[in-house]
Amino acid sequence: MTTQVWFHWALLSAVFASLTAIFAKIGLEGVDSDFATLIRTVIILFAITWFVFYAGKWSDPFALRPKTWAFLTLSGLATGASWVCYFRALKVGDAAKVAPVDKLSVVLVAIFAVICLCERPAAKDWLGIILVAAGVILLGLKK
Numbered sequence: 001m002t003t004q005v006w007f008h009w010a011l012l013s014a015v016f017a018s019l020t021a022i023f024a025k026i027g028l029e030g031v032d033s034d035f036a037t038l039i040r041t042v043i044i045l046f047a048i049t050w051f052v053f054y055a056g057k058w059s060d061p062f063a064l065r066p067k068t069w070a071f072l073t074l075s076g077l078a079t080g081a082s083w084v085c086y087f088r089a090l091k092v093g094d095a096a097k098v099a100p101v102d103k104l105s106v107v108l109v110a111i112f113a114v115i116c117l118c119e120r121p122a123a124k125d126w127l128g129i130i131l132v133a134a135g136v137i138l139l140g141l142k143k
Contacts, residue, residue: 021099025090033087040083097139104136 028036052058064072082105089098110129113119121129 018099021090021095024087025095028087028091033091034084037080037083037087040087041080100139101136103132107133107136 024036024040086098086102089102107129110121110125114121
């Protein structure tokens with residue numbers, strides 16, 4: 001059985017997210033975490049703009065539905081808040097602890113997907129989600 005295409009993209013996302021944590025932790029030395037988040041955001045803006053143009057994927061943003069704009073705006077605001085919190089945590093905490101705790105989002109996404117999107121993860125999926133939650137709890141315990 002072949003692995004689904006989404007899995008390859010998700011795995012690459014995990015690889016790049018891990019590099020994000022390491023590069024950010026090193027880059028945060030001597031700089032305010034909020035200012036570092038701004039710099040990162042500007043770089044991302046330029047990089048994704050170049051990619052969209054280069055890949056020929058640019059389209060008229062004014063042709064999008066208001067609902068699309070609303071939810072992409074909410075997603076962008078949530079991303080910004082996540083990045084600010086993540087960089088602040090990295091500034092004062094160990095990357096090897098901050099990044100896994102950040103992945104508590106896996107558990108929250110599953111819960112929100114059930115509530116908001118009417119998704120129904122299988123029992124094996126819930127087992128994995130519970131194991132992620134258990135790992136976060138272990139990381140959060142004091143020595």
